[in-house]
Structures are given as structure tokens and as C-alpha cells.
Amino acid sequence: MENEVKVLEGLIFDENCDGSLDNIVDYSKDELGNIISASLDFDGDGVADSKVYFEYDEQGRIVQKSMDKDSDGKIDSVAYYKYDDAGNVSIHYDDNADGKVDYIETTDENGETYIKDVRDRKQKIMETIKDVFFSK
Ligand SMILES: [Ca+2]
Numbered sequence: 701m702e703n704e705v706k707v708l709e710g711l712i713f714d715e716n717c718d719g720s721l722d723n724i725v726d727y728s729k730d731e732l733g734n735i736i737s738a739s740l741d742f743d744g745d746g747v748a749d750s751k752v753y754f755e756y757d758e759q760g761r762i763v764q765k766s767m768d769k770d771s772d773g774k775i776d777s778v779a780y781y782k783y784d785d786a787g788n789v790s791i792h793y794d795d796n797a798d799g800k801v802d803y804i805e806t807t808d809e810n811g812e813t814y815i816k817d818v819r820d821r822k823q824k825i826m827e828t829i830k831d832v833f834f835s836k
């Protein structure tokens with residue numbers, strides 16, 4: 701159970717869900733033990749407010765995470781996880797679930813994570829981030 705919660709934490713909390721693990725009210729697993737869906741309750745009334753679904757490849761790596769942020773049965777955002785030959789992951793976010801990727805998060809060989817948008821404007825975004833963190 702503890703390990704599974706850790707898995708969920710890693711999978712869910714990278715999307716700015718800022719609640720605690722208590723928000724997970726329910727989850728289900730496939731026959732291989734992969735967590736395939738979880739329900740999140742953010743206001744503590746015991747009723748799920750968001751749902752998240754996971755898909756895995758044959759190696760058990762997550763390949764897709766779908767979020768139903770308002771739990772209305774319609775997916776609101778999707779993240780696709782792509783792996784290169786070395787096993788490095790890049791995450792392709794479709795923020796509004798329209799089928800088009802809006803930005804891509806990758807980690808370079810130095811272990812630095814960066815984000816670029818679909819027009820490849822990595823530099824601009826990095827400058828923006830720098831502005832946010834280092835200017836007063
Ligand atoms: Ca709730």
C-alpha cells in the first residue's frame with residue numbers, strides 16, 4: 701500500500717495537484733498490479749472531484765495519463781509519456797484534450813528538466829521562468 705501511494709504521488713502530483721495524499725479516495729489496478737485509475741477528493745466531502753486514468757506499455761511503464769478534472773466523465777487533459785532507447789522519458793501534454801499537444805517536458809542528459817511549447821520556443825519559456833524566479 702505504501703509503495704502504491706508513492707506511485708500515485710509521483711504520477712498525480714506532477715500536475716500541480718497541491719492536495720495531500722488524503723485526497724485519494726479510491727483507486728483500481730489491472731491484473732498486473734498497475735494502477736489504472738484513481739479518484740481524488742479535494743474538498744474532503746468523500747465524493748471524488750477529479751479522476752485520473754493511466755495506461756501502460758508492455759514493460760509496465762506509464763504511457764498515458766488522462767485527467768478528468770471535474771469528474772464529469774469527460775477527459776480534460778492528457779499527458780503522453782514517450783521513452784527513447786535509453787529509457788529517458790519526455791512528457792507530451794495536451795492541456796485541453798483537443799488531441800493536439802500543447803507543450804513537452806523533457807529531461808536532458810544533464811538531468812535538467814525543461815519545457816518547450818509546440819513551436820519549439822524553449823528559450824522563451826526558460827527566460828520567462830528565469831524572470832519569475834530571479835527578478836524582484
Ligand atoms: Ca469532494
Ligand SMILES: [Ca+2]
Pocket residue numbers: 768769770771772773774775776
Ligand atoms: Ca471533465
Ligand SMILES: [Ca+2]
Pocket residue numbers: 793794795796797798799800801802
Ligand atoms: Ca491541446
